[in-house]
Amino acid sequence: MRRLALPSLLLLIAAAGCHKQEPKAPQPAPAAATPTAEASSKVDRSNAGKAMPETGFTDMAGQPVKLTDFKGEPLLLNLWATWCVPCVRELPQLDVIAGQGLTVIAVSQDLEGASKVTPFLAQHPLKTVKPYLDKANALMLGLHEQELPASILYGADGKEKWRVRGGLDWTGLEAKTLLSEAGA
Numbered sequence: 001m002r003r004l005a006l007p008s009l010l011l012l013i014a015a016a017g018c019h020k021q022e023p024k025a026p027q028p029a030p031a032a033a034t035p036t037a038e039a040s041s042k043v044d045r046s047n048a049g050k051a052m053p054e055t056g057f058t059d060m061a062g063q064p065v066k067l068t069d070f071k072g073e074p075l076l077l078n079l080w081a082t083w084c085v086p087c088v089r090e091l092p093q094l095d096v097i098a099g100q101g102l103t104v105i106a107v108s109q110d111l112e113g114a115s116k117v118t119p120f121l122a123q124h125p126l127k128t129v130k131p132y133l134d135k136a137n138a139l140m141l142g143l144h145e146q147e148l149p150a151s152i153l154y155g156a157d158g159k160e161k162w163r164v165r166g167g168l169d170w171t172g173l174e175a176k177t178l179l180s181e182a183g184a
Contacts, residue, residue, distance in 0.1 A: 055142040057134040071158035074182035086167030087149040093170035098128035107132040
């Protein structure tokens with residue numbers, strides 16, 4: 001019996017070390033937006049027909065803006081962050097789409113706001129996409145989004161058509177089909 005006690009005790013000691021927790025990151029990234037994760041797009045139409053919220057955020061100069069300020073024209077809202085690899089990857093593609101006539105706004109969810117986003121945009125300039133800031137993550141919370149990137153298409157009537165969670169090849173056939181629903 002003593003022979004079994006020592007191996008059992010060693011097994012318990014070894015197992016006890018497996019429950020250590022990692023320290024928390026200052027701004028936790030949603031699972032699909034971590035730098036090592038490859039995001040796959042998911043089209044969600046469950047909110048189709050819902051009116052855009054009155055949620056506020058700011059322009060790059062710190063002036064208040066509301067999502068409803070864009071009502072009257074089709075709008076592609078993109079929620080992104082500088083630390084999100086799929087977000088950064090799709091920004092140039094969204095810039096091309098914006099150059100083709102669809103209003104595209106990219107609202108950063110970086111908690112540091114302009115101090116983080118301004119230098120990022122200096123290194124990754126956008127020609128047509130309008131960048132905005134949402135340090136409080138009010139849009140993510142108000143829209144019940146938990147993943148980045150997240151893109152939501154609103155019609156000119158201010159009603160949601162669909163949303164895409166995760167990175168998407170905005171130059172591909174799937175994106176072109178989805179964007180044809182803008183009704184511009």
